Amino acid sequence: MNSKMLKQLMVSILALALIVTAFTPMSKAKAAEDPFSVNAKAAILIEASTGKILYSKNADQRLPIASMAKMMTEYLLLEAIAEGKVKWDQKYTPDDYVYEISQDRSLSNVPLRKDGSYTVKELYQATAIYSANAAAIGLAEVIAGSESKFVEKMNAKAKELGLTNYKFVNATGLENKDLHGQQPKGTGPDEESEVSAKDMALLAQHLIKDHPEILETASIAKTKFREGTDDEMDMPNWNFMLKGLVKEYKGVDGLKTGSTDSAGSSFTGTAKQGDMRVIAVILNAKGNLHTARFDVAKKLFDYAFKNFTMKEMYKKGQQIKGHENIEVDKGKDKEVPVVTKEAFSVPVKNGDEKSYKAKVNIEKKNLEAPIKKGTKVGMLTTSYSGDEKDYGYLNKDQSGVELVTKTGDEKANWFILAMRGVGGFFAGIWGGIVDTVKGWF
Incomplete structure (x- = not known):
C-alpha cells in the first residue's frame, strides 16, 4: 500500500470515528446525567x-x-x-x-x-x-x-x-x-x-x-x-x-x-x-x-x-379544565367548585417549556356533606417529557399544590333529601316510560 492510499485510509477511519461518537446515544445520555463536572x-x-x-x-x-x-x-x-x-x-x-x-x-x-x-x-x-x-x-x-x-x-x-x-x-x-x-x-x-x-x-x-x-x-x-x-x-x-x-x-x-x-x-x-x-x-x-x-x-x-x-402554570384559586367541580353527597349543593390552594409555579429549563405539563390527581371522586371550605380533594403536579435528566423533588409531597374546595357545603335537611329521593323516583319512572314508548316505535 502506497503512502497516498494509507493517508486516505487513515482519513476515512478518523471521519468514521467522529461520526460514531457524534451519534452514539450513550454520549447524549451521559450529558443528560451530568450537565457539568462538580469537583x-x-x-x-x-x-x-x-x-x-x-x-x-x-x-x-x-x-x-x-x-x-x-x-x-x-x-x-x-x-x-x-x-x-x-x-x-x-x-x-x-x-x-x-x-x-x-x-x-x-x-x-x-x-x-x-x-x-x-x-x-x-x-x-x-x-x-x-x-x-x-x-x-x-x-x-x-x-x-x-x-x-x-x-x-x-x-x-x-x-x-x-x-x-x-x-x-x-x-x-x-x-x-x-x-x-x-x-x-x-x-x-x-x-x-x-x-x-x-x-x-x-x-x-x-x-x-x-x-x-x-x-x-x-x-x-x-x-x-x-x-x-x-x-x-x-x-x-x-x-x-x-x-x-x-x-x-x-x-x-x-x-x-x-x-x-x-x-x-x-x-x-x-x-x-x-x-x-x-x-x-x-x-x-x-x-x-x-x-x-x-x-x-x-x-x-x-x-x-x-x-x-420560574413559570407560573396556574394562579392561586384557579380552576383546572375538566376538573372544575366535585360531587357532594347529602349536601345542600350537589357539587362544589375545585380550585388551586396556592399558585403553581415550577422552574422550567429555558427553551424546553413545551416539555412541562400540568398533571391532575384527584384523590376522591365525591365528598359527603358537611364539608369545609378548603377541603383537599387532590394534587396538581407537573410532568416532564424532555431529553434532560429529571432529578425529581426533595419530597414528593412538595412536588405540586393542593386542589381544594372553593366553598363549603352543609348537610341538607331531611326534607331536601326526601324531595331529591322523590324526584329521583319519578325521574326513574319517567325514564322507564320514555324507554317503553321508544320501544313502540
Whole structure:
C-alpha cells in the first residue's frame, strides 16, 4: 500500500470515528446525567419554593457536615423563640465546659468569661455569623438544659422534618475528639455529625421557609461581638460569597459553611435572583479548604440562573379544565367548585417549556356533606417529557399544590333529601316510560 492510499485510509477511519461518537446515544445520555463536572464528593442544587432538584451528585450519601450542623441548632432556637420558650434577651452564664471550649483558639470561637452574662441574641449571632462553637453549645444548654439532651432534640427534629440520612452527635458539627473529652452522652469520642447533601438541602429549605428571619443574620458579612465593651471582637462571616466579600455572588444571603479534616470544604448556600431562590449544598469540595466550596457553588448558581426560569402554570384559586367541580353527597349543593390552594409555579429549563405539563390527581371522586371550605380533594403536579435528566423533588409531597374546595357545603335537611329521593323516583319512572314508548316505535 502506497503512502497516498494509507493517508486516505487513515482519513476515512478518523471521519468514521467522529461520526460514531457524534451519534452514539450513550454520549447524549451521559450529558443528560451530568450537565457539568462538580469537583466535590457530593452536591445538590434545588429550587427553594418547590424543592425541585436541578442537579444532584451522590446526594443520598451520608457524609460529615462540620459546622453546617449548626443549621439544626439555629432551627431549634428560632422555633423555641417563636413558641415563646426562649427570649432573645434571656441571659446565659457559661458553665465550665462551655468556658473551656470558648478558650480554645484553634476552633472558631468568641472567648466567653466564666462569670460572664450573655444574651441569647449575642450567642445566636456569634453562632450564625462567626460559627462560634462554644456559643452554639451555650444555646443548646439554654434550649434543652444540656448538650446531650439537645442532641436528642436535633435528631428528633430531623425525623420530623423528613430527613432520612442523618446523624447529629453534637450542637456544633465539630468532631467529638475536639470537645476536650466532654462529648454529649450517648456519642463516641471519634464520632461526628453526618448528613446527606439531599437532607441538608431539605433542612435548609425548612429553615428558610419556617424561619425566614435566619437570612437577616446569615447575610451579615461582618459585625462585632459585644461592641463597646472590653470583650469587643470582630466577627467576619465565613461565607465569602456575601456582598462585599472576596467571592461575592449576586443574591447570596446565606446560609452556613463547614470545614473539618473529614468534612473538607463544605457549604450550604442560598441565592435569590428575580423571583427564583435556589439552595446549593456542597460536601467536601476538592481544592483550597476555604474557597473550593465557593467555586463549586458559583458553578451551581450559574447553572440555575442561566438555564432556568420560574413559570407560573396556574394562579392561586384557579380552576383546572375538566376538573372544575366535585360531587357532594347529602349536601345542600350537589357539587362544589375545585380550585388551586396556592399558585403553581415550577422552574422550567429555558427553551424546553413545551416539555412541562400540568398533571391532575384527584384523590376522591365525591365528598359527603358537611364539608369545609378548603377541603383537599387532590394534587396538581407537573410532568416532564424532555431529553434532560429529571432529578425529581426533595419530597414528593412538595412536588405540586393542593386542589381544594372553593366553598363549603352543609348537610341538607331531611326534607331536601326526601324531595331529591322523590324526584329521583319519578325521574326513574319517567325514564322507564320514555324507554317503553321508544320501544313502540
